[in-house]
Amino acid sequence: MKIGIVGFYALPQTYDVEMTREESVFAAAKGALKDAGLEREDIDTVVSASSDFYDGRTISSSMLIGASGAYLKDESKAEEDGLFAVLYAIQRLRTYHRTALVVAHTHSWTFNPHKVSTFMLDPLFDRQNELLNDVTLAALQANAYMHSYRVSEEDIALAALKNLENASRNPLAFRRIVGITLDEILDSEIYSTPIRELTMAPCCDGAAAVVLAREDVIEDLSLDAVWIEGVGAATDSYIRDRDLLEMNSLGIAAKKAYEMSGINNPLDEIDFAEVNERFAYQELMIYEALKLCQKGRGKYLIRSGITERDGDFPVNISGGSMGGDSIIANGLYRLIEAAKLIKRGFGEKALVHSQWGLLAQKNIVFVLRG
């Protein structure tokens, strides 16, 4: 039973937004329904995504029932990146339900997300280290990666440059620096070597929603759909007991998604990708885990221009997370950007990726087809 994306809507990402979360979620949900040409009554199930810690409130979804259109509907929520809510929605659609609405949000201005990342650390040992957080952990992984594979700061900055250039053209992006240069990136403030202001994603406010439906409904109602051909997800070990140089769980997730969608050679058979690179160096490691190139060779993909917007395999035409990271909503932004591009005829098959947890402990991959 195939599942398709029949509507979507994402709010422009911003910071210190002048909307309550309920208003943001409402706008996203309404927008997606309008885009799909459906009414609230047509939706069988709603899966929302929000995080108690990032929202600063336990049961973060409890005030969102009305806003997400879930009033008196069969609903649930995922408490992690919105793409996991899409995965859950697919599971629901393959069982009882014919149509589903997925909405995700985070207002980063509520509380510093980097501080929240420290709450994911083992409270008995790692959290006692005041220097440890998602940024410094990423810095450690980046340095290990650079050291092992002789990747330079410039290699990484080029990935950031590509994405920031792309973001400057994207009205939904938060960080749009028109005319951004490599020097600006390499001169930007250091948070923790080698991570700089412009080589890490800026946390921002965002809300996005997608409407999904089963193929029989899509046929009956003659809806336009972007099909979900494959999906895969996996989790890695906690930071102390995993290989810093491997994105194991991404490799496993990608393999599953490829198998499901009959992809043998992703670089050839897929047209473009939207990935969640919370830190620019991660994009190189992501290329490798996605089997777009061999281990340690991500820098060659960057330098060759293959992943530029006019290259053979564009990655993050939207600007990716370098353009804005609305945490829980990040994955949905990636999905929506990819779906938009497919609908515009930019390509036929796309790969969508998002991550969750310190050092991308969890990963989820979708393969879309127009």
Place this chain on the structure above:
Amino acid sequence: MLIKNKDMAVERYEGFPFVARFRWTAGEIYEVFLEKMKEGKIFGARCDCGYVVVPPRIICPRCLKKLDQSNLVELPQKGVVLSKTDVKFKMDSAGNFEKTDEILVAVKINGANSILFLKALEPVEIDDEVEIVWKEEKEGIPGDILGVRGVKK
């Protein structure tokens, strides 16, 4: 059984007439780890499959076999730097950024498979051998380890 952490100050924000804190249970095997720390020793747990996890825990992270106090092994206080970073920022309990200039390292302790994330008390490079530096007065808390420093060759 409680974990004591005197470094985690209770903050009273203006106008909040209450306090809400956490105090995590350590578990038996971790308590032993802390007791040994008080003596200036680092203990891990060795599984039959060969994996040595530190701090010790009740399940092997590789083969999922159950571990207990009989699996405890003392580890040498030296290790190798897997990675390092010069950290320029910290955050206070409200999440406000503060400037700092410290070094964080990922260390693979000799004889163990796990990675420990610790402060480096002096500049070190990847692949350097380092050793644990203890506080004078130990209390049996993670803070007893001040950090690591390079091993004099």
Place this chain on the structure above:
Amino acid sequence: MRRVAIIGCGQTKHGRRTDINQAEMVSEAVWKAIEDAGIGIEDVEAFAVGNMQGFGGIAHPEMIFSDYIGAFGKPVQRVATGGTVGGSVAQLAYYQVASGMFDVVVAVAWEKHSDSAEPGATTGLLHVAFANLSYMFKKGLDMRSFAIMGLAGAAAGISAYQAAQYMAKSGCRIDHYDMVAAKARRNAAKNKYAHLKWPDCRPEDIAKTEMLIWPMRFGHVCPASDGASAIVLASEDAIKRLKPEKPVAWILGIAAYADEEADQGESYQGTGVLDYSAQIGCILSAKKAYERAKISDPRKEVDMAEIYAPFPHQELMFSEKLGFFDEGTAWKAVEEGITEIDGDFPICPSGGVNATNAIGSSGLQRVLECALQIMKKAENHQVPKDVEVAVAHAWGGQVQFNTVTVLSDKPKRW
């Protein structure tokens, strides 16, 4: 759509567990469930997890626990729906298998209240109350009054109001609440995993306890327990392949309808629930779950229920919404002993949430206990009658989220 059954159950002893840490507690339940199912960790393809992280103070704790429960390399999906999170976790696991995506999954839900330094569930409840009710500052409430209101127990506050409403509508008396609470503690005494055990508890014993907020007595209030519950779910084909020797509990139908927030008469969206005892979400969930399970007359076809009732009035109220008794009459059934362990329609033979409340675990426990009863594995609190169909229910949030799960000893009903 594939048929799905629970093939193994595991729980920790619930109570104040300062002997094990959160990771150890979760892994204890998971490994017990895997062992009970007679499978190996290599057979498990995915995990469904959930807890209310604000209470335990760790964000997305399953990231730390993944190594403890053998989840590395496998997909882990997390849900968080307030009190019903355990029920939602069980339902997520059901969808994971019924959708055809996975053959064997483990669902685990837990809570460790003792990791909070404040008494009971205070830290977590403040985390709920503070953020969700902070709009009251706009209405002129000052910080000190707000803190008192929040500390008085956000959930207890709504529930007391709800208990009063139910009493007014149904004509029951506070004695009936005492009876239900006493039954919970008596049943819990037979359940080796339960928290508040009181073997000969009588309604008079409950009535002697201090009145907190009318009509809620101290003896009516659930404890803040630590505990984890886990179940293993498998598809029909997987069951044939793995060939468990023991009986299984089939999941016939589920539903989870949400109402809007049932508190303070106003929410952020400018609407309000006037009657917290109306519980339309529960009525719709039950209706849909029965429809999916092909149950047309719940009173005749269902043998017992595990209802999520941290406060005794909720057992009465929800048993009516779930269709077991006519509106406003459940208290009569209690008087007649119908809901006792050996009664015609046992409710919460495990002692229920009133005797054991580890928020995350509680919702899953309702499903788990029904499964135990069907498989005849409930040991000392096994109901004497044959259980062919059991219903597990849970509520969450501001008494607005609902999960209803119908289980049976057979894969389908004719």
